[in-house]
Amino acid sequence: MDVTCTQENFSKGLQIVSRVATTKSSLPVLANILIQTKDGQLRLAATDLEIGVVTMIGAKVVTDGAITLPARLLVDFIGQNTDPTLQIGVTQGEARIQSDRHTATMKGMDAAEFPLIPTVNDATVFTLPASLLRRGLKDVLFAAAIDDARPVLNGICFRFREKELVLAATDSYRLAERVLPLTGNVPEGTLLLPVRAAQELTRVLPDSAAVATLQFNANQLSLDVENTQIISRLIDGTFPDYQQIIPASSTTTVTVDREELINAVRMASIFARDTSHNIRCTMTPPTGCTVAAVSATVGQNVATVPATVVGEPIEIAFNAKYVLDALAALTGETVTMLFSGTDRAGIFRASSDDKYLSLVMPLRTDA
Numbered sequence: 001m002d003v004t005c006t007q008e009n010f011s012k013g014l015q016i017v018s019r020v021a022t023t024k025s026s027l028p029v030l031a032n033i034l035i036q037t038k039d040g041q042l043r044l045a046a047t048d049l050e051i052g053v054v055t056m057i058g059a060k061v062v063t064d065g066a067i068t069l070p071a072r073l074l075v076d077f078i079g080q081n082t083d084p085t086l087q088i089g090v091t092q093g094e095a096r097i098q099s100d101r102h103t104a105t106m107k108g109m110d111a112a113e114f115p116l117i118p119t120v121n122d123a124t125v126f127t128l129p130a131s132l133l134r135r136g137l138k139d140v141l142f143a144a145a146i147d148d149a150r151p152v153l154n155g156i157c158f159r160f161r162e163k164e165l166v167l168a169a170t171d172s173y174r175l176a177e178r179v180l181p182l183t184g185n186v187p188e189g190t191l192l193l194p195v196r197a198a199q200e201l202t203r204v205l206p207d208s209a210a211v212a213t214l215q216f217n218a219n220q221l222s223l224d225v226e227n228t229q230i231i232s233r234l235i236d237g238t239f240p241d242y243q244q245i246i247p248a249s250s251t252t253t254v255t256v257d258r259e260e261l262i263n264a265v266r267m268a269s270i271f272a273r274d275t276s277h278n279i280r281c282t283m284t285p286p287t288g289c290t291v292a293a294v295s296a297t298v299g300q301n302v303a304t305v306p307a308t309v310v311g312e313p314i315e316i317a318f319n320a321k322y323v324l325d326a327l328a329a330l331t332g333e334t335v336t337m338l339f340s341g342t343d344r345a346g347i348f349r350a351s352s353d354d355k356y357l358s359l360v361m362p363l364r365t366d367a
Helices: 007-018 071-080 130-141 195-204 258-270 320-329
Strands: 002-006 032-038 041-047 051-058 060-063 066-070 085-091 094-098 103-107 124-129 155-161 164-170 174-181 189-194 211-216 220-225 228-233 252-257 278-284 288-295 299-304 307-311 314-319 334-339 346-350 356-360
Touching: 002 007, 002 051, 007 032, 007 041, 007 051, 007 071, 007 085, 032 071, 051 195, 066 071, 071 103, 124 130, 130 155, 130 164, 130 174, 130 195, 130 211, 130 320, 155 195, 174 320, 189 195, 189 228, 195 220, 195 228, 252 258, 258 278, 258 288, 258 299, 258 320, 258 334, 278 307, 278 320, 288 307, 314 320, 320 346, 320 356
Parallel strands: none
Antiparallel strands: 002 060, 002 085, 032 041, 032 066, 041 051, 051 228, 085 094, 094 103, 124 211, 155 164, 155 189, 164 174, 174 356, 211 220, 220 228, 252 307, 252 334, 278 288, 278 314, 288 299, 334 346, 346 356
């Protein structure tokens, strides 16, 4: 193989695929990145057998060929190399990477040992703006479980209904849901995408007018955007019917400045570090809203937040971290909080966005 490309393009391509390469597998080749010529371009690929990422970069191809090289070594070397142009040659299982001031030889593995990244057959296909999907995934990812105790909670639920895609995630203590508009007809159904795959999607999806194409069947999902493709296995299982925990009505509605509330919760959380991040929110009509934390060892803090409170007074306890995560995902200047009792979930919405909600379960409090 004899190829010339820019350092900038090669480095960007490596950043896209390298995070999937893993050293934790019994297959050493999975720690490598596949580099091969294809249709006058350079194809980079990595996989951990659950997720596969492929990207194409522009190059001048003199001689076709392929090799796999250690991901970490390659990323570090190319990232530190500031020369504008790279020449890559492969002979007898070694790659020679040369630029104006640097020459490196890397031992690789035969490209034939690299696993085949599958295609999604008999798939349902739909498109939507890449920036819209990126934002939607970021809006819900924080609420997904981070352990594998219940695999279905370690994923993002994609629920298709007429002209809409509903993204949801929960760890059973909190929930986030984002509704995205769809054009065209997509059959109703549900799939579960692993959190790791969703995180890779948010990294790859550009915040631009580019169009993302998604294909899925019962076992796999693939996303194509610009010159990159991600393929992931899906989680086999049924996502919880979370609609039943969303209160149908509320007895207390609070409208408050988002930044003011974030600051109050952060201040209270300083005093809640040794009490499982327990904070108490007290809402008293028409304008009373306080956020407090009490610690027997360090003291207490009470913050007053200007608010509009309608309905019944309520005092309810939450995990401060969960509330901060919920508020961080909201947009706009004001937040609407809906409560229906001290033992029911609190709902957090941006006052200007009815297509997104974040739900936090309350903590038990002493009588």
